[in-house]
Amino acid sequence: PGQKQTHGFQAEVKQLLNLMIHSLYSNKEIFLRELVSNASDAADKLRFLALSDSSLYGNDGELRVRISLDEANRTLTVSDNGIGMTEEEVISHLGTIAKSGTKEFFSQLSGDQTKDSKLIGQFGVGFYSAFIVADKVTVRTRKAGAAQAVEWESAGEGEYTLAPVTKEGRGTDIILHLREGEDEFLSRWKVESIITKYSDHISIPVEMWQEGSPEREEDGETIAAIAGNWHAVNKATALWTRDKSELTEAEYQEFYKHISHDWSEPLSWSHNKVEGSSNYTSLLYVPKKAPFDMWNREAKHGLKLYVQRVFIMDDAEQFMPSYLRFIKGVLDSSDLPLNVSREILQDTKVTQSLRKGCTSRTLKMLEKLAKDPEQYQLFWDEFGQVLKEGPAEDMVNKEQIAGLLRFASTHNDDASQNVALADYIGRMKEGQDDIYYVVADSYQAAKHSPHLEVFRKKGIEVLLLSDRIDEWLIQHLPEFDGKKLRSVAKGGLDLSNLDDEETKKAQQETAEAFASVLTRFKTALGDEVKDVKVSHRLTDSPACIVTDEHDMSTQMLKLMESVGQ
Ligand code: ADP
Numbered sequence: 001p002g003q004k005q006t007h008g009f010q011a012e013v014k015q016l017l018n019l020m021i022h023s024l025y026s027n028k029e030i031f032l033r034e035l036v037s038n039a040s041d042a043a044d045k046l047r048f049l050a051l052s053d054s055s056l057y058g059n060d061g062e063l064r065v066r067i068s069l070d071e072a073n074r075t076l077t078v079s080d081n082g083i084g085m086t087e088e089e090v091i092s093h094l095g096t097i098a099k100s101g102t103k104e105f106f107s108q109l110s111g112d113q114t115k116d117s118k119l120i121g122q123f124g125v126g127f128y129s130a131f132i133v134a135d136k137v138t139v140r141t142r143k144a145g146a147a148q149a150v151e152w153e154s155a156g157e158g159e160y161t162l163a164p165v166t167k168e169g170r171g172t173d174i175i176l177h178l179r180e181g182e183d184e185f186l187s188r189w190k191v192e193s194i195i196t197k198y199s200d201h202i203s204i205p206v207e208m209w210q211e212g213s214p215e216r217e218e219d220g221e222t223i224a225a226i227a228g229n230w231h232a233v234n235k236a237t238a239l240w241t242r243d244k245s246e247l248t249e250a251e252y253q254e255f256y257k258h259i260s261h262d263w264s265e266p267l268s269w270s271h272n273k274v275e276g277s278s279n280y281t282s283l284l285y286v287p288k289k290a291p292f293d294m295w296n297r298e299a300k301h302g303l304k305l306y307v308q309r310v311f312i313m314d315d316a317e318q319f320m321p322s323y324l325r326f327i328k329g330v331l332d333s334s335d336l337p338l339n340v341s342r343e344i345l346q347d348t349k350v351t352q353s354l355r356k357g358c359t360s361r362t363l364k365m366l367e368k369l370a371k372d373p374e375q376y377q378l379f380w381d382e383f384g385q386v387l388k389e390g391p392a393e394d395m396v397n398k399e400q401i402a403g404l405l406r407f408a409s410t411h412n413d414d415a416s417q418n419v420a421l422a423d424y425i426g427r428m429k430e431g432q433d434d435i436y437y438v439v440a441d442s443y444q445a446a447k448h449s450p451h452l453e454v455f456r457k458k459g460i461e462v463l464l465l466s467d468r469i470d471e472w473l474i475q476h477l478p479e480f481d482g483k484k485l486r487s488v489a490k491g492g493l494d495l496s497n498l499d500d501e502e503t504k505k506a507q508q509e510t511a512e513a514f515a516s517v518l519t520r521f522k523t524a525l526g527d528e529v530k531d532v533k534v535s536h537r538l539t540d541s542p543a544c545i546v547t548d549e550h551d552m553s554t555q556m557l558k559l560m561e562s563v564g565q
């Protein structure tokens with residue numbers, strides 16, 4: 001002990017640092033938002049642990065963040081009296097990237113700076129953003145309840161050092177040694193304005209030192225001396241507890257960035273206070289971009305849970321069904337006990353009712369978003385695949401979810417999924433009772449399916465389904481708005497309602513004329529097929545294979561075969 005040791009960063013950290021310094025330079029002031037956000041998280045974590053061990057507060061129970069500027073040494077310091085870190089935690093949090101899927105993320109980077117800088121937004125910047133403005137960062141931290149503190153120091157170039165130090169109170173000081181030319185961050189005015197802009201919503205005070213003034217005489221009057229003091233620059237009230245009417249768009253957006261660790265603005269949000277048999281506040285956001293690890297099974301998701309404004313846990317996944325796992329937000333309940341654990345959450349009545357409430361709020365928010373087709377398309381293109389899991393997972397809200405789905409269809413000439421079932425119904429032909437769809441391996445295959453010929457001829461729209469999940473979706477969506485969804489590839493398809501008498505007669509005659517040919521086909525094919533019929537569905541192709549109404553579709557058969565069934 002007492003020795004300074006040198007450690008190397010994980011390879012991905014080096015890549016991240018490099019990329020960040022170059023791509024975020026034009027928006028460098030966000031480093032302060034990231035550091036204040038971490039300080040606030042650290043306060044939340046301490047408050048949570050102190051619920052069961054109040055001695056952790058020691059004699060310092062007022063949680064806050066302090067920012068100090070030192071012009072002579074050219075440093076900016078962010079100090080908190082939150083949870084702090086042990087040496088092991090410093091090594092794992094400030095020397096590696098713990099997120100699942102990190103390797104995959106970095107393997108996607110192309111080396112093209114403009115492209116990569118968009119990706120970095122999805123990844124989240126965090127602590128390492130300090131190096132955008134600092135050429136050396138010193139972190140001194142002491143874990144709550146521990147005696148020993150540790151000092152981490154790095155120039156952001158591949159390695160860092162660790163050394164034991166003495167530090168008076170618990171918590172973390174982050175000292176940025178500003179790069180040449182970054183003197184604006186030594187200006188109190190500048191720093192205050194950044195805090196107001198990005199960190200106003202932080203629920204603990206973000207303080208700066210206010211110089212005092214000595215006793216003085218003015219116009220013959222004595223003005224008393226004012227002592228120097230720390231004073232809060234932000235509002236320091238939990239944002240979701242404030243009234244909707246007093247909150248600005250910018251405040252909602254900044255709060256989103258804080259809780260989601262996302263870099264882009266959210267697409268939409270919904271803020272609700274519920275009082276009565278249930279008492280809670282929810283603030284739910286739809287992100288603009290899917291996180292890089294949305295399809296990673298282990299990826300964390302869920303809401304930030306508070307009980308009576310006390311932070312309880314991140315990523316509480318119990319309050320959202322899986323098909324809405326992309327939603328970010330805060331849930332503050334007054335009905336759950338403060339000592340609630342993940343296990344307890346699993347099966348309480350309160351959880352169920354909160355989940356119901358949050359689900360319904362989210363679906364309403366999406367319906368509202370759908371009123372603006374352009375905005376909704378942004379949402380659909382990012383998260384539509386996830387929402388398609390909905391009808392299978394959530395029986396109760398099936399119809400509402402179905403209303404939010406979008407498909408490609410023969411009505412458009414491109415692959416974009418922008419047709420709602422309600423649009424389709426609005427365009428149905430006279431005499432048409434059902435919604436028709438075709439499922440294929442790709443949009444092109446669906447579009448050129450021979451099954452579509454008769455529909456084209458009759459001018460009937462068909463939904464073109466080609467996503468992996470579509471077969472699964474459609475199995476759980478037998479109807480919408482009282483109309484059956486029917487595959488064009490299944491037998492028993494009766495379009496005769498849409499034909500006139502003359503056509504029907506002509507079809508009858510054709511069938512009779514081909515009777516002997518059919519017998520020959522049947523003999524030749526034997527057990528390979530169930531039946532051979534004359535079809536009026538085809539216009540250009542000579543023949544096609546159909547499945548029986550109640551049989552598995554060919555797509556489903558392929559799927560089953562591929563998993564060895
Ligand atoms: P994120 O906040 O998204 O987890 P960061 O890069 O901002 O990522 O921070 C990495 C981790 O370092 C945090 O999750 C936290 O465990 C730790 N950390 C950072 N700053 C502090 C702090 N001020 N106090 C305690 N822990 C911190």
Ligand code: MG
Nearest residue numbers: 037038126127
């Ligand atoms: Mg952070």
